[in-house]
Amino acid sequence: MNQPQKKFSVACGASSEQLFVSTDQSRRSTSSCVKALLSAGAIGVLVLTSGCQSGAVAGRDAATQSAPRDGITGFSATLVVYGMSCPLCASNVGQQLQAVPGVTGVHIDMSTGETKLTLDGSGRTTRRMLADAIKRSGFTLKKVRIP
C-alpha cells in the first residue's frame, strides 16, 4: 500500500511527510485502509490518464485529512495550565493530552503549570485540539508556546 503512494509522491511533488501521515492514518482501521487502497489506485489511474496535477490534488486531500493545515509540525509544545492544585488534577490533564493525536509524551510541572508535550512531528496536532483537551480535563489553559 505504501509503495504506490510513495512513488506517486515522488513523481508528483507531494511531500513525503504528508504521505507518510496519510499512510499512518490508514492503518487505523480496515475501512480507512480500503479507502487508501482505492485512493491509491484511483491516483494511479489519474496519473496515467490525466497527468500529475489531478493526482497531486488527490494526494493533498488525503494528507489534509490526517495533518490539518494548522497542525503543529514541530516535535514539542508547551502549555501553561492553571488550577492544577494536586497530583490527581495533573493526572486528569495528562490523560486528556495523551489522547490527542500526535502527542507522544506529557510532562507536567505543577509549580508553574507548564505542561511540556512531546509530539510525533506529523502535524496532526493543532492548538485547538490541545485547548479542547485542557477544557475536557476541567482546567484553564493560559498559554500555548510552540518553539
Added chain:
Amino acid sequence: MNALRGAALGVGLALAASAALAQESGNVLAATQPSVGRFYLRERLQYMRLGDDPSPADRTVDKLVATTSLAYGLAREWSLSLELPVVYERSSPAGRSTAEDVGLNDLWLAVKWRPWQRDLGPVDSLRFAVVGGVEIPSGDGEFSSDSFDPFIGGVFTGILGRHGFNAAAVYKHNNGGAPYSMRAGDGPADAVRLEGSYLFRLIPAAYAADTTAATYLTFEVNSLYETNGDWELIVGPGILYEARTFALEAALGLPALRAAGERPTAEWVLSGGVRFLF
C-alpha cells in the same frame, strides 16, 4: 442513608455526590470531579460506634460499612456518580441479646454540575458546584429506607497555595422512614447537612517540576440537622496522600454535639479509603 453514613454526617452523600479529586477530604463534598470520559473509583471502609440511644431500645451499635463509589466525567462541568454501601451491623439492645446483620444500604445516584470556576494561578482555584440526586431503595430489609429520597445542595471549594477549603450545604427530602430509624437523616424528617473541611499540604511545601505526590493534613466539621430537631456535630482530623493516579485517606471523627431525640448518635467514627483515577 443509614446510621453509619448519617452518624458520619455526610459520608454517604459525599461519597455519592462528590466523586471528586483534588484536595477533597474523606467525608466532605468538594466542587471537583473527574475529567470528561474518565472514571473515578473510590473504596472506603468505615467503622463506627453508635450509642446514647434515647429510643426504648437503648441500642449500642457497631457498624462496618464498605462503600464503593464510581464517578464518571460526562462533560467539563458535569459528572455522574453512584454509591453502593455494604453494611455489617452488630446491635446490642439493653437487656437483650446481640443481633448481627449484613446487607446493602440504599444506593445513591448523584449528578454534579459546576457552573462557576476561577483558576487564579498554576495551583490556585475557586469552584462552586451544584449537587443533586436521589437515594434509591436497595430493598434489602432493614437496610433499605424503602423510599426514593431526593437531595440537592451546593458546594464551594477554594485552593490557595498549600491551603484548601471546602464548604457544602445539602438538603434531603425524606419520603419515608421509621420513627426510630437508626439512619441519621433518614427518618420521617427531612435533613440538612452542613459541612466543611480544611486541608493543609504538608509535603511538599512547594511543588516542583518533578512532584508526583502530596500529603495533606485534614480537619473536617460535619453537621446534620433534622427537621424533627435532632442535631449532630462531628469533628476530627485526618490525613490524605495523593499520587497521580490514586489517593489514600484516613480520618477520625469525634462528636462535638449530640442532640438526637429519636436515634443513637456516633461516639466515634474511624474511616479509611483509597481512590483510583482511570
